[in-house]
Amino acid sequence: MKRILAATACALALTAGAASAQTLVYCSEASPEGFDAALYTSGTTFDASSHTVYNQLVEFVTGTTEVRPGLAESWEVSDDGLTYTFKLRPGVKFHSNDVFTPSRDFNAEDVVHSFMRQIETEGTWEYFQGMGMPDLLESVTAVDDLTVEIKLTKPEAPFIANLAMDFASIVSKEYADAMAAAGTPENVNQKPIGTGPFAFVNYQTDAVIRYAKNEDYWEEGLPKVDNLIFAITPDASVRYQRLQAGECHVMPYPAPADIQAMKDDPNINVMEQEGLNVGYLAYNTTVAPFDNANVRKALNMAIDKNAIIDVVFQGSGQVAKNPIPPTMWSYNDAIQDDPYDPEAAKALLAAEGIENLSMKVWAMPVQRPYNPNARRMAELIQEDFAEVGVDVEIVSYEWGEYLSRSRALDRDGAILLGWTGDNGDPDNFLAVLLGCEGRENSNRAQWCHQPFEDLIQKAKVTSDVAERTKLYEEAQVVFKEQAPWATIAHSVVFMPMRPEVKGYVVHPLGGHIFDEVTVE
Structure with a gap:
């Protein structure tokens, strides 16, 4: 516990020096299993990966189960419900990191790779396999750079909503190929690159994850903070103490015994919603x-x-x-x-x-x-x-x-x-x-x-x-x-947070999403 608090304090000190930069600190409840969302089913991992680093073809409007365009600007479905054609968003940039700089924009090859790797590559693609996707997907084809066609073996009523899920996060084929060629394929999971609102900076195991604003993000005006920090704090009472002390702005999963005291504290705003x-x-x-x-x-x-x-x-x-x-x-x-x-x-x-x-x-x-x-x-x-x-x-x-x-x-x-x-x-x-x-x-x-x-x-x-x-x-x-x-x-x-946090929306699907959040 001391190591976690010391590491987090160090992270906060490092970001506090930039007075003009807006930093949001989220006291997360556990360490992610990794950063390749397709490999896992844990909400902790999704918060650290698919809700920050990646996008999907279609996405949920935060706070609802309504599907909106994501990396796909539009889509059409054939009358028999077996063929889905997606028109992709042009000019979308992938992040860079210390081992890779992309040479091209996001395109249809990345979409094909993101799905086909879960069929063709050995691994525990738990969600993909558990949903029967290997049998459902007949083909995923790049028609051209900005058009993808997905053919199904049978109609699937929730298919579009399924594509907004975390396992369907779009990863860079170019990055995966480069890391495989370099003999470091694990970097795809350990040093993630996506198109999402926040770029992964580094991870101090079991202590701190740092992200920076994606300056090239395709959705104008987002994200609204410059730095995002996940301060990993497994103990609910410690998360509460750190929220009270102003060391973090948002915490999940409060102990039920603390909720009323949080509601009575003018320095804490407790949002709540019936859980799905x-x-x-x-x-x-x-x-x-x-x-x-x-x-x-x-x-x-x-x-x-x-x-x-x-x-x-x-x-x-x-x-x-x-x-x-x-x-x-x-x-x-x-x-x-x-x-x-x-x-x-x-x-x-x-x-x-x-x-x-x-x-x-x-x-x-x-x-x-x-x-x-x-x-x-x-x-x-x-x-x-x-x-x-x-x-x-x-x-x-x-x-x-x-x-x-x-x-x-x-x-x-x-x-x-x-x-x-x-x-x-x-x-x-x-x-x-x-x-x-x-x-x-x-x-x-x-x-x-x-x-x-x-x-x-x-x-x-x-x-x-x-x-x-x-x-x-x-x-x-x-x-x-x-x-x-x-x-x-x-x-x-229940989601307790500091009163200076604005724009946070409790998501019915359980994700903690920060691209529209500001800190006043």
Whole structure:
């Protein structure tokens, strides 16, 4: 902790000398796994990469799920829904760094490379693979320097919204080729180059990330600050102290117990918004006895979710019964949640022949809106499971390792995780987190259940929203019957910041976006 604070203080001192330069300091909650957004699914990594360094063909208007032009000025879709033609923005510049200076502007080759590398190159392209993109994309072709044609193997209703997601960030083919030729391909991930509002300057591991304004940014007037610093501060109480002291301007994920004090402090402005999120406990459905839906249902009935809401969320959350949040279209409010009933849970476990069960519950090492204190939540679940004769060992790892290990098919027990929507479409929860193609990737329950799969795949290729709604409502019924997760909570998102911060918008998709922010 001392090293982190000392490094951050040094960063602030370095930027404070330029009186005319406007610097925004964001006390981020964890270290990024890397800076190539396509390789990861963590919001921490997206904040440090795709929300700062990169652009996508299309982008979400900050604060909404409305799609607007990004690196593509316009697009057309064929009548059969299989061919998308994008007209690219001319004159867009890539950043430079100490190992590479681009010789040309952004063009169609970069778009083709950004998608085809996730099909043709070995690697953990977790989001791309989990969404079934390798099977969906028939071809990605450069028609000319400023025109790209994407052909699909089948219609995909949320396809345009999917292209605004982080995995679809556009990277430089010229940079990738140069680094491969130099024998340093890792620089693409460690020294990122994009077209985004901020250029990466350097990263002091686990301490500070520095960015500078992209002076050639294609969107006129943006970004509005000259320097952006991510001061990595894992402890919520330390983030709060640093916000109070004016050492950072914005902090995410406050401890629920601190929120009221923050609201009462005239030197802190607390923004809030209903989160498009869900926190859950995912059983590994490939490992006995968690391959038995009745065992999973029994364990769900042993969890006192109201106690978790009271103790962990302290008024900032609500009990979740579905895998999608109630603010999302197609939410099936008719679903009945599993009752909290330890006696019935014990009886059901006994009926399935389960005695002296021991299991692991994985607790995240970082805070998220959908789980502000995973360790405490795991302890409450541990106590609840003990009441029905199940012995729990709580385990945790460093965040990157936690995410990596949790993908294993033979992972023991159940894992606490959660999700904030990436595109405002139910497919982003139901298919990405629970679909068969997501196994060993974003589907941490390793669950593949054909009746559920048939419903969500049919919804993908249906353009009528009313019909898609019916299919997703049915899918939620199947989910509840099969119980691959214990759905725990949906939460309100709180964003505390200094009053001198202007223009910040809480984004429903969970990203922390600073291109329109100023510091007065």
